Amino acid sequence: MFPRKQTPPIPLASQRVVDDEKPYYDSKNKQPHLINLNNPHLRYTAILFLFLFAWLLVLLFWFPPTTTTTTNNVATDHHQLPLHKPQNIITHKAKPASVPVPTCSGGVSVYVYDLPAEFNVGLLQDCRHLNIYTDMCPHVANCGLGQPISNVMGSGSASETSSWFATHQFIGEMIFHARMENHPCRTLKPHRADLFYVPFYGGLHASSKFRESNLTERDALAVKLVDYIQGQPWWRRNQGRDHFMALSRTAWDFMRTTDGPDFGANCLLNLPAAKNMSVLTVERQPWQGDNQHGMPYPSYFHPSSYQEVVTWQNRMRQSDRPHLFSFIGAPRKGLEKAAIRDELIKQCGESTRCELLQCVSINGGSNKCHEPSEVLNAMSRSEFCLQAPGDSFTRRSTFDSVLAGCIPVFFSRHTAYTQYAWFLPEDVKTYSVFIDEKSEASKRIEEELLKIPREKVEKMRETVIRLIPRLTYAHPNATDVGFMDAVDVAIAALAKHTKTNKLLNIQY
Numbered sequence: 001m002f003p004r005k006q007t008p009p010i011p012l013a014s015q016r017v018v019d020d021e022k023p024y025y026d027s028k029n030k031q032p033h034l035i036n037l038n039n040p041h042l043r044y045t046a047i048l049f050l051f052l053f054a055w056l057l058v059l060l061f062w063f064p065p066t067t068t069t070t071t072n073n074v075a076t077d078h079h080q081l082p083l084h085k086p087q088n089i090i091t092h093k094a095k096p097a098s099v100p101v102p103t104c105s106g107g108v109s110v111y112v113y114d115l116p117a118e119f120n121v122g123l124l125q126d127c128r129h130l131n132i133y134t135d136m137c138p139h140v141a142n143c144g145l146g147q148p149i150s151n152v153m154g155s156g157s158a159s160e161t162s163s164w165f166a167t168h169q170f171i172g173e174m175i176f177h178a179r180m181e182n183h184p185c186r187t188l189k190p191h192r193a194d195l196f197y198v199p200f201y202g203g204l205h206a207s208s209k210f211r212e213s214n215l216t217e218r219d220a221l222a223v224k225l226v227d228y229i230q231g232q233p234w235w236r237r238n239q240g241r242d243h244f245m246a247l248s249r250t251a252w253d254f255m256r257t258t259d260g261p262d263f264g265a266n267c268l269l270n271l272p273a274a275k276n277m278s279v280l281t282v283e284r285q286p287w288q289g290d291n292q293h294g295m296p297y298p299s300y301f302h303p304s305s306y307q308e309v310v311t312w313q314n315r316m317r318q319s320d321r322p323h324l325f326s327f328i329g330a331p332r333k334g335l336e337k338a339a340i341r342d343e344l345i346k347q348c349g350e351s352t353r354c355e356l357l358q359c360v361s362i363n364g365g366s367n368k369c370h371e372p373s374e375v376l377n378a379m380s381r382s383e384f385c386l387q388a389p390g391d392s393f394t395r396r397s398t399f400d401s402v403l404a405g406c407i408p409v410f411f412s413r414h415t416a417y418t419q420y421a422w423f424l425p426e427d428v429k430t431y432s433v434f435i436d437e438k439s440e441a442s443k444r445i446e447e448e449l450l451k452i453p454r455e456k457v458e459k460m461r462e463t464v465i466r467l468i469p470r471l472t473y474a475h476p477n478a479t480d481v482g483f484m485d486a487v488d489v490a491i492a493a494l495a496k497h498t499k500t501n502k503l504l505n506i507q508y
């Protein structure tokens with residue numbers, strides 16, 4: 001299940017051969033006792049039989065080709081392998097151990113469109129108005145990583161803290177873009193490309209237009225983008241099937257419906273061209289989003305090397321967790337799907353085993369939920385982190401909790417299970433707890449969590465901690481990070497998905 005082991009099991013292959021030789025020699029030594037026959041004909045047959053049998057053993061144990069290759073792959077590329085079905089994505093041949101792999105994993109070539117600035121970086125000039133609720137200027141800094149944080153949970157050393165930023169939850173598209181520009185899988189030759197990345201800052205643009213009442217005006221840039229991209233020669237080759245976007249807001253923000261209230265969404269994902277593309281989004285529409293694929297919300301950790309990740313993982317393994325569970329969030333008013341939040345706040349407040357971090361700013365003061373250190377600190381001191389739906393099904397908090405080695409507890413299947421299939425294990429019980437928000441169990445969360453055996457909790461936490469690299473956005477300026485981060489996992493999965501789609505098209 002988890003091929004990315006911490007210590008490469010290099011000697012496994014050779015050990016296996018040596019071990020397996022033993023029974024062969026043993027059986028050979030015993031042969032004289034078995035051949036105790038007077039009939040020469042029978043003896044001849046027996047010897048022939050034994051010879052053939054021995055030969056079979058030699059074949060079996062001296063040439064175990066598949067085992068050896070697989071083991072070598074695990075040994076050398078342990079940090080490169082994706083979570084499930086690694087053979088489908090990564091096709092590295094076995095390489096000598098301890099040599100880092102600086103090349104593009106899986107050999108996928110991605111062409112990055114050089115879009116007119118109005119579709120991405122040009123939007124940043126008006127960063128104060130990119131989001132109707134908040135000034136985005138501090139958040140778009142450093143390629144979208146935001147402002148560096150100097151003191152994460154008391155770790156003061158400069159080298160360690162340079163990978164930590166107060167990253168905004170809806171900024172993933174900028175980080176994705178920056179990372180793709182430096183990515184080893186990037187190709188400048190479109191005729192060589194397997195995938196075409198359309199770096200549209202659609203989420204930032206959408207959030208700048210939520211209050212635009214003129215719908216033509218609100219949709220204008222999305223329509224213009226689609227016109228532009230359809231006019232490209234590389235679009236026509238596969239009608240856009242090999243094109244993709246990465247949008248760091250929920251799909252709901254791009255799928256305006258005519259029934260129901262207007263939340264400010266535009267029409268981007270309703271446009272036929274967008275439907276031909278693959279769309280990465282932090283929250284897919286679970287029922288209509290066939291071409292949508294969940295990608296992680298960015299958290300605060302943007303490492304440049306695998307060593308940094310391992311150091312952090314070990315720290316979270318050793319973290320003292322006096323609290324059984326914690327809840328970080330604010331009540332939501334008038335949202336039916338967030339009703340569970342009031343219940344969680346109540347239960348957490350009443351339990352001595354729960355840490356509650358209320359997200360309310362008192363008298364306009366700073367809100368603790370926006371302090372990465374406060375959030376990570378609370379999470380790293382808890383065994384379980386409650387993840388209630390908020391304004392929509394998904395939460396950035398899910399990814400913060402994984403980063404803190406805190407086992408997420410979900411109350412809706414759409415908070416993670418129907419969203420991030422490319423990033424999370426198929427067997428959801430290995431890394432999370434599900435308590436249906438409509439069930440009786442949701443009325444007694446503490447009791448439910450206490451039921452889980454100690455060893456099970458330890459095992460789940462280890463699984464969660466091993467998910468950290470693939471849910472992390474590596475530092476965009478690091479070209480050879482030495483592990484598969486969220487962008488790498490997305491590209492590998494997109495390549496596989498596109499290939500399958502093309503094959504399906506041929507069958508029409």
Ligand SMILES: *[C@@H]1O[C@H](CO)[C@@H](O)[C@H](O)[C@H]1NC(C)=O
Pocket residue numbers: 142143145476477
């Ligand atoms: C990456 O490097 C470029 C060029 O040196 C620099 O302008 C940019 O700010 C760097 N990005 C980050 C996030 O540090």
Ligand SMILES: *[C@@H]1O[C@H](CO)[C@@H](O)[C@H](O)[C@H]1NC(C)=O
Pocket residue numbers: 214215216217
């Ligand atoms: C909406 O915007 C479009 C394009 O900017 C403009 O042509 C149209 O007149 C506007 N409609 C209204 C009702 O203001």
Ligand SMILES: *[C@@H]1O[C@H](CO)[C@@H](O)[C@H](O)[C@H]1NC(C)=O
Pocket residue numbers: 230239240272273276
């Ligand atoms: C989408 O793909 C279909 C073929 O699957 C094609 O007929 C159609 O023209 C494409 N749409 C656009 C906007 O390219």
